[in-house]
Amino acid sequence: MTMPIATERSTIATTRVDVAPPDLPPVALLAQALLALAEQQGLAVAVKAVDDGRYLQASPAFTSLLGTDPASLVGRTDADWLDTATAALLRAADHTALAQGAALASEHRFDWRGERREFKVLRVATTQGDRRLLCCIWQDLAPQRQREAQLRVALDQLEQQQKANDALRQELSEQGLRDQASGLNSRAHFDDQMRRELDLSTREHREFALVYMALDPFNDKAGALGARAQERICEAMGRLLRGNTRAMDASCRMDDRHFAVLLSGVGLATAHSRMEGLRRQCATQIVMLDGEELGFTVAMGVASFPHTAHGHDELIAACSAALAEAKRRGGNTVALASIRFESA
Template sequence: MPAAHMNLAPMSPTEPARAPSGVADAAGLGGALLWSLAQQQGWGVALKSATDGRYLAVNPAMAQLLGRAEAEILGRHDGELLDPMVATLLRAADHTAAAQGGALVSDHRLEWRGERREFQVTRCHGVEGGQPRLWLVWQDLAPQRQREQQLRSALEQLEQQQRANEALRREIVDQSLRDQTSGLNTRAHFEDQMRRELDLSSREHREFALVYMVIDPLPERVAALGQPALDRIHEAMGRLLRGNTRAMDTACRIDEHHFAVLLSGVGLATAHSRMEGLRRQCATQIVMLDGQELGFTVAMGVASYPHTAHGHDELLESCTKALAEARRRGGNNVALASIRFDTN
């Protein structure tokens, strides 16, 4: 194990506790100072003969650790005081410190008097009065480990709180971008996404489709149920649109009857096929309110970039015209915008 110097805290300005009679004689002024410091810090301190490991002096904290009175400890070694396995381990560390010289710091995890304990033991080897001596300073690491655990717990709680705050922030942002009834994007967010898609498709020379859809006029019995019935239909539309679009697509609710879908990287023919499937699902969707079934259908207009329009305004206009054509046909229909042919 590597050698290390003891980390000694500054002495208190108050009068330090004096070492018992004989300690200063046994180990000199340095031992007396160490003894006084240990009294202030609550460390266990012992002085041993480096020759046979017998205790020459112990402070009250060390006597308490060993679970015996001072008179029962002095003149005895660890083999007579502790469990044989623990005594063997400590004796080996004592020999290492004596052979190395200077100071040796060791961490010991021991089955100590029926408990699992962890200590840091600093051993200082020296010679006093021609006799080899070994000073030992025992520090119980339980309070330090408890503080470390408390710090870890506090940090974990802080991280959890930060994650919760971030999730709440995202939820608030998401709520501002989504219609609460259908769960779809708001119109403002949809228009922003469409401009991004238009810019990306222009730069990368790829296609995308825009779909406008409107709920066909409701039967009188459904319309008579008022807003609750319309809310249920909006909820159903939200589920159907989310189920028929990909993560890269964007769907939104424009107003009480109008919806829109942006299909990224999709041409006119593919968009028509997908929206025709959605139209059939809407026509067969079962929506219930207070035991009554609410049937609804939708009309859709499909336009695409760059086949039916070459810019933002043209795309909106061509999609609006396609939706008008679907409604003119009586609703429950998917109409395609006219393909543009450039003449040069």
């Protein structure tokens, strides 16, 4: 009688166990030992004859796996309960184990009773007199595959959480380095960059420029809108500064109305030309708030190293003096620091 088990395809992966099999007892004792172990471990164990492939002993777990009972299985072959192709593959795995002369672990994947199943089978060859036997221990891999899938999901979740944590740390780090309204560097970060630029320029004997900027007093319309108008103008100023500086430059919002720009590798004349262009953009920039058009202008003071100052404090003082001069002129202008001339 052939048991109605649908099988479409089977694949086998084998792994040799590099341990020589010990001398095993006769079939009755071997079967009893294996079946007792199977009962304890919940494994599916079967013993069959090599010459004709007929089952001699089987554990309840194995016969339950096949949907039959020991009495119905004993004396039958794989071909009696599987389709021809799958039975041939199992038979081939049996012969491979016999040829290896050692315990052989194989993985079988095929459709069983309408679902994809995976099993790991350990085959151990032995003899009883002139009769060769094959002990097969079947392990259903479904629980293991389920645990592996759950582990993969857990690892994926941990990875996603790690990425989210990294992004949050990066965001918090950037928040500490940047002003939220303007998107420019914070004052502390800008000061660090200026010190590095000063050290580099001193070592390589090159120049750079420092620019201080101050928003001119707002007109009546912007002044009436108060802090919200000031914040919107600061946002616009940040966009203009980011758009008019290079990656090697640095800009920051010093306070509510003051900004600073460091122009790497730029002399006084080039810095003046670039800041004059920025001043004109500010004067023509359209800023909208609550349907009202706001305008703003800036005063700028430009100093350079080493032409107007030879050190950090001197450079800041020269730039502040130039900004003060721009304000004295009424704002909306660019003033240059005085060039220092060394006596011969």
